[in-house]
Amino acid sequence: MPDTTIAATIHMDGSATLQIDGRTENTTTDRSEDARRDIVTRAAQHAATTGGPVRVTVTEPDGVSRLVVTADGAVTDAEEIAGDEASPTPAATPTNAGPGSVPAASPIAAPAPRPAAAPIAAPRVTPTPTPTGEDAPAARRQERPSFLKDEQAEQPASQGWRGALSRMGVRMRPSARERAERDDLHAVSQHWAGPRTIAVVNGKGGAGKTPTTINLAAVFARNGGAGVLAWDNNQTRGTLGWRTEQGPHESTLLELLPQTGLLLGTGAQSADLARYVHHQTADKYDVLRSKPAVLANEQRITAEDVTRIHAVAAKYYRLIVIDSGNDETDPLWLQMIDQADQLVVATTTRDDHAEAGALLLEALAERDDRSARLAREAVAVVTQADPKATDADIRHVADGFGSIAREVVTIPFDPALVDGVITFAALRADTQRAWLAAAAAIARGL
Known part of the structure; x- marks a missing residue:
């Protein structure tokens, strides 16, 4: 060198x-x-x-x-x-070894030569019994190696210097950083057998639930295709509609509720739902709004209503991301938990936001077995909402959730998340990468 x-x-x-x-x-x-x-x-x-x-x-x-x-x-x-320049047969060193890991292969030493005078006995071969009868064809198929190969050729690097060299004609393998990004993209691009529901929760307002809902829906829809709904399940001043694009109407879940019977009928079509949801033209997901301009007592939603809305959503969408309210005792909130497949705790670096999220997980762990599983498998998303927050502040909250959540992902400060309509393309590159990592962590639990 x-x-x-x-x-x-x-x-x-x-x-x-x-x-x-x-x-x-x-x-x-x-x-x-x-x-x-x-x-x-x-x-x-x-x-x-x-x-x-x-x-x-x-x-x-x-x-x-x-x-x-x-x-x-x-x-x-x-x-x-x-x-x-390394040894042509190095011993592999596994990373993150666990119960399912394959042990690393050790170098195999060449056998010592036999003395020239020693007679070498012919190996004794025990013939394998040949299957007969009805099982013979199936047994032969199992023994024959397939001509088809499952390996997928790795695409050359496309980022940084390695990508530059690939474009110059020097085929380069992707870096570990690019491989990790490809793995996350693969995770969020999957389709699951049956609909999946993600509940974004925290008992404190301003903890980042709405931006988390929006960006997770955008990542899943932009990479996995259509069929993603962001739903504002909030009795009091839900703001999902304020932070997303409005369609050519003003419908909310209040207009949807009387039509759930028709939409669940055999004659309903997917295009019928466009009268009640607001399509995000850039980020490819739909939004079901609440009506924040109306007092809560004028739009009271019951647990039965949540069940009906969820039935419609599950019929027309493969993935449902629910932005929740702050009242954890509300039947609306509890019914959402009963419908969820994955829990996401949204928090900022503020101590009261983090404490509220942690207390929520602890309370769910004591509610029932299903809620306890959701709490145990939850993903915590820590957003740096305050530009003055330090790395130590972020790490403090992330470490605190590390012992009670399955995974913790941190999101850097981004001015595009502060006010107004949120679109994924307007975010900084490092913010987009962080939201991709968050969505991938969630996908691994679906």
Whole structure:
């Protein structure tokens, strides 16, 4: 491996800074792709001067890449070279080993040679009984190896330097970061046998339930296709309708309720539901609104109403994400829990929001066996709603839920989540990635 090293940093504005032999050089590019080409050119020039290939460590907003550049401008990933130089038969080291893990294979030593004078006995072969009768064809099919292969060829890298090299014709394997993102995309793109219901809960207002509902619905719909409903199951001032796009009507669940019998009938069509839900044209899911302009006593919804609405939703949608109210004693809220397949606790870094979410899980754990399972398998989504919150604040809340939830995902602060209609494309790249991770964690429980 080469000893000379160049350190390069590509900035958010597309410019770059290089450290070469103790001196600093800057680029005036305004695109990361142009900065990458400039870095390769300068590294190749340096390699020609020194008479050998050089290492280049490139730091970008989305990660760090380690490359090797030769005088003719050829670029190789340093990790690929390290892999080639390693032992051809290394022992595999499993990660996250658990009850279902396969033990790592150990290197197999070659057998010691037999002394030349020692006679070698012919191996004794015990013939395998040949199945006869009706079981013979099935047995032969089981013994014959299939000509078909289940392996799916891995697509080359598409992100960062590895992606840049792939586009230059050098087929590169994706990084661990890109593989993890592909795994999450695969998880949220699945379709399950039968509808699934996700309940987003917290007993405190302002804990992030509505943004969580919106972004989870968007991730599942954008990647898994249509058939996703976000439902505002709130007696008092539900705001899901305020934070999402309105369709060509003003219908809410109050208009839907009298029609549940017709919509559950054999003559109903999926397009009939468009009169009552609001389609999100960019993010591909539908919204069933409550009516926050009306007092709660004028739109009182019963547990039986929730059952009827859920029956309609389950008939027409494969995935239902429910934005809940704050009253955990309301029959509306409890009926939602009884319909849920997966629980999501939404919280910010505020102590009262986090405590309310934790107390909710503890209360459900004592309600009944089904609620206890939901609480045990819950996913906690911790949103940095306050831009002044520190990493320590976020980690404090995440660690607190780590012992009572199945998985915990943190979401960085994003001004696009503060006010107004939320659309997924308006979020920052790191925020989009975090919501994808949250949805994947939920999908693993469905």
